[in-house]
Amino acid sequence: MPGEFDFITWIRSQQSKSPLVQLRAGDDLAVLKWDPNDLLLVGVDQVLDGIHFDSKIHAPRAIGRKVMNRNLSDCAAMACVPAAAVATCALPLAGLADPFAYAKELYLGMKEAADPFNCPLVGGDTASWNNPLAVTVTILGRSAGIPPITRSGAKVGDWIYVTGPLGGSILGRHMTFHPRLELARQFASTIHITSMIDISDGLSRDLRHICQQSNVGAIVDADKIPIHEDARKLSQQDHLAPLDHALHDGEDHELLFTSANPEVPAICVGQIVEGSSIQLNTKLKSVPLEPKAWEHRL
Numbered sequence: 001m002p003g004e005f006d007f008i009t010w011i012r013s014q015q016s017k018s019p020l021v022q023l024r025a026g027d028d029l030a031v032l033k034w035d036p037n038d039l040l041l042v043g044v045d046q047v048l049d050g051i052h053f054d055s056k057i058h059a060p061r062a063i064g065r066k067v068m069n070r071n072l073s074d075c076a077a078m079a080c081v082p083a084a085a086v087a088t089c090a091l092p093l094a095g096l097a098d099p100f101a102y103a104k105e106l107y108l109g110m111k112e113a114a115d116p117f118n119c120p121l122v123g124g125d126t127a128s129w130n131n132p133l134a135v136t137v138t139i140l141g142r143s144a145g146i147p148p149i150t151r152s153g154a155k156v157g158d159w160i161y162v163t164g165p166l167g168g169s170i171l172g173r174h175m176t177f178h179p180r181l182e183l184a185r186q187f188a189s190t191i192h193i194t195s196m197i198d199i200s201d202g203l204s205r206d207l208r209h210i211c212q213q214s215n216v217g218a219i220v221d222a223d224k225i226p227i228h229e230d231a232r233k234l235s236q237q238d239h240l241a242p243l244d245h246a247l248h249d250g251e252d253h254e255l256l257f258t259s260a261n262p263e264v265p266a267i268c269v270g271q272i273v274e275g276s277s278i279q280l281n282t283k284l285k286s287v288p289l290e291p292k293a294w295e296h297r298l
């Protein structure tokens, strides 16, 4: 039966090269060469069986892709360039026919997601336990000439933008989304973005993060919210309005950002205002936009 060391040997044979990487996986630590002009950004994100995926439904390749893409999406949210990642996985002792093959598929999923962005996996750790699968990725990013964009810079009068249609990701997109890294760098280098976040918890909650951290309020125009086809499909099943799915569902991983520029090629959904309240304007009325109790549904 192959063990952890066979897995490390196999990983070494798979690794992507990067000019940053001086010493790759297989030693106690990886070694990266860092440009002194770059800021180092660090984030970590985990996915758990039964919470973020269902191992009875989702293949290990898709699970690996998802956990890496969540981390890459956080890089997009700050407009940084992913530089390298390390991963851990806790494999269940029971229930896997071939744990070695399963771990390889997890790794290949992560690599598949990271390779297009030249982000090598430079280290990690695997273990087995009497619990469901848990996978964690820590990502390192570099500022690469663009100051990191935070959640705290939104100003009164800024326009609020999103980069794509929202809602219903639970029908499958939560496993297959593409992190908006290129778009984030393109916008951040061409227009003045004052704040940004990736939509992981739903527009209503993520806009609240921006407003709270920027000490501002917002008005959102219900007619301008881009509703994904999946939100409409889901509403046929659960009879909630498609708009509610677009406003409150999580894991779209589109970008939500603010800018004083009124002509950004993204979807303008509202405007930053004074105060602390977030209002949703419809044709007939204006109501507070409260985040709905968010639960992670599979």
Ligand SMILES: [Mg+2]
Residues within 6 Å of the ligand: 073, 074, 077, 197, 198, 200
């Ligand atoms: Mg995020």
